[in-house]
Amino acid sequence: MLKITNVETFYGKIQALRGVDLDVNDGEIVSLIGSNGAGKSTLLMTISGVNKARRGNIVFNGKNIENKDPHKIVDMGICQVPEGRRIFSRLTVEENLRLGAHANEKGKHFENDIKEVYDLFPVLSDRKTQRGGTLSGGEQQMLAIGRALMSKPKVLLLDEPSLGIAPKLVNQIFVSIKNINKEKNVTIFLVEQNAKKALELADRAYVLVNGKVTIKGPGQELLKNKDIQAAYLEGGAKN
Amino acid sequence: MEKKDIIQSFKDSLFTGLIALALFGPIVGLRTVSKGEGLFITPQWGVVFLLVGLCILGRFLININSARRKEFKIFSTLSSKFSSITEDKAKHFAITGILFAVVFPFLPFTDRYFMDVAIMILTYIMLGWGLNIVVGLAGLLDLGYVAFYAVGAYSYALIATTFGWSFWICLPLAGVFAAFFGILLGFPVLRLRGDYLAIVTLGFGEIIRIILINWYEVTNGPDGITGIPRPSFFGLPFKRSPDEGETSFHLFFNLEYSTMHRIIFLYYLILVLALITNYFTLKIRKLPVGRAWEALREDEIACKSLGVNPTNTKLTAFAIGAMFGGFAGSFFATRQAFISPESFTFIESAIIVAIVVLGGMGSQTGVVLASIFLIGITEMFRDLEQFRMIAFGGAMVLIMVFKPKGILANRKPTILMHGDKK
Numbered sequence: 001m002l003k004i005t006n007v008e009t010f011y012g013k014i015q016a017l018r019g020v021d022l023d024v025n026d027g028e029i030v031s032l033i034g035s036n037g038a039g040k041s042t043l044l045m046t047i048s049g050v051n052k053a054r055r056g057n058i059v060f061n062g063k064n065i066e067n068k069d070p071h072k073i074v075d076m077g078i079c080q081v082p083e084g085r086r087i088f089s090r091l092t093v094e095e096n097l098r099l100g101a102h103a104n105e106k107g108k109h110f111e112n113d114i115k116e117v118y119d120l121f122p123v124l125s126d127r128k129t130q131r132g133g134t135l136s137g138g139e140q141q142m143l144a145i146g147r148a149l150m151s152k153p154k155v156l157l158l159d160e161p162s163l164g165i166a167p168k169l170v171n172q173i174f175v176s177i178k179n180i181n182k183e184k185n186v187t188i189f190l191v192e193q194n195a196k197k198a199l200e201l202a203d204r205a206y207v208l209v210n211g212k213v214t215i216k217g218p219g220q221e222l223l224k225n226k227d228i229q230a231a232y233l234e235g236g237a238k239n
Numbered sequence: 240m241e242k243k244d245i246i247q248s249f250k251d252s253l254f255t256g257l258i259a260l261a262l263f264g265p266i267v268g269l270r271t272v273s274k275g276e277g278l279f280i281t282p283q284w285g286v287v288f289l290l291v292g293l294c295i296l297g298r299f300l301i302n303i304n305s306a307r308r309k310e311f312k313i314f315s316t317l318s319s320k321f322s323s324i325t326e327d328k329a330k331h332f333a334i335t336g337i338l339f340a341v342v343f344p345f346l347p348f349t350d351r352y353f354m355d356v357a358i359m360i361l362t363y364i365m366l367g368w369g370l371n372i373v374v375g376l377a378g379l380l381d382l383g384y385v386a387f388y389a390v391g392a393y394s395y396a397l398i399a400t401t402f403g404w405s406f407w408i409c410l411p412l413a414g415v416f417a418a419f420f421g422i423l424l425g426f427p428v429l430r431l432r433g434d435y436l437a438i439v440t441l442g443f444g445e446i447i448r449i450i451l452i453n454w455y456e457v458t459n460g461p462d463g464i465t466g467i468p469r470p471s472f473f474g475l476p477f478k479r480s481p482d483e484g485e486t487s488f489h490l491f492f493n494l495e496y497s498t499m500h501r502i503i504f505l506y507y508l509i510l511v512l513a514l515i516t517n518y519f520t521l522k523i524r525k526l527p528v529g530r531a532w533e534a535l536r537e538d539e540i541a542c543k544s545l546g547v548n549p550t551n552t553k554l555t556a557f558a559i560g561a562m563f564g565g566f567a568g569s570f571f572a573t574r575q576a577f578i579s580p581e582s583f584t585f586i587e588s589a590i591i592v593a594i595v596v597l598g599g600m601g602s603q604t605g606v607v608l609a610s611i612f613l614i615g616i617t618e619m620f621r622d623l624e625q626f627r628m629i630a631f632g633g634a635m636v637l638i639m640v641f642k643p644k645g646i647l648a649n650r651k652p653t654i655l656m657h658g659d660k661k
Contacts, residue, residue, distance in 0.1 A: 048544055049543075050543050050544060070546070071547060071548040074545065079544070079545070079546070080544040081544075082541055082544050086538045087538075088537035088538060089537060090533075090537055091530075091534065091537065095530060099530055099531070100545055102527055102530070102531060102546055148544075148545065151545065151546055
């Protein structure tokens, strides 16, 4: 479904991705783990077109997307939940959700779509008219995910959904991600520092080190991998 | 309060005194007097010492007060008065304001002078509302807004004097021209934000003014364009003795001739234009493009990741903001019947930006209050002559001290729950 071959991305002269190969199949949950600065967010930004790849190919459903503008990529069915949530803090919850539907805001499915998001995250329904900035971190993350779902994506790119969120809410959000995948049939590509959670959830997973994929395999298998345990699990994120 | 604090604030106020001395010394202390064949300098050190003393004393008192962590009583009462103006009350204010504006020309105390000031305030309200689309909604700080005002005015003047078309044809054309210039400015600044954007827009405003001065063949340079047709009342001119075959306004309605007819017509014209601008802005905020503007102001990366096309969004904001500036420019040209580059200097841009910022970015009612306040104050203090601008600056400082986010800082949501009164 989504196939990334030999992608290299630069920030000026600094190379962030050094030839990444990775693929995501229809209906999967794929996790990408790695430490700070490994290039995880850069890879997501490159897929969604906010950053451009200097070399390599990104193919989505048989079409090359590495040179497309971000809004075209969203139209094709890839939507990103950016790192740090990036809620429109002065707009209300419902206005935020409406913006998520911007790509196909024709009004036809809107009422139905927004109801689905409210069913998934009932707390958002209670806070419709509240400003995005007044929500808690966890609620903002739910809003960010809901906002991205409003564009009816085939693939949802999630960038660190556990960042700065209370552990209890992290569990809830990971359950929701699983639901989105199973019930709404949305393919998930998840980038996380919380390696344990990400690997438990994933069908398959990749490890990114210094802009390169070093290890890949089924999530459960990587959980048992000695190197990964030493580098990312023990002493690292405990929940 | 501890002794240490007093010594500290005393030192600080002495330092303030030094700065004051450096400033007032040459400015006030050395007075030039022209006597016979030249200028002579008469020192007036007494005044300087008085001013410096006042500065030291004032600073010392402020320091002591802030050390006690108590504001001046007058400060807190004033600022609480201001904060009681909420968006909720703003709605009632808006309705009474419009009603008042409609009956204003017929109130007993309204004379020619009041009407002129009112027309000027309404022009600035319209410009403020137009700029509010760019600055308040889309968050693009435009310091060259006067350029579109100028383009509108010159387009109107040139079309009307060359082809002799009526106001109602020239007005939309001028708007289209201004919108085109909005897009022209928009393209090079697509990737810029914040300070950098402000600098480029500032330069754009100056470029337009300099072109107007130097493109003599078309714009008549610094001499400006004269004899711009006055607007007519849907074909009925406001003339004492109409040309042959024409009927003028006062004859048609069987009224005594008065110059006030034209002024009152202009007043209603700008009132309607301004209200259209406001209505348009309020409506467009609820449409996808308006929401995209606001989202762009909040977070550009989030916008991109959600499929909002930032290029189109920014260009429409510039174009539509510019269009309303162009309408206001047309009105200005037809009211004055004479325009020159003199009317479109940077200070105009600065005043319009000040109106938007002081009003509270994005607040429509705030723009009205700020226009009345700023334009009204400069008019009220006309007697102060050269100190007028000091009063203007002082007023701005006071607003920023008491209401740092503008007079009406709260953004009103576009979506409300049923029965939700907020």
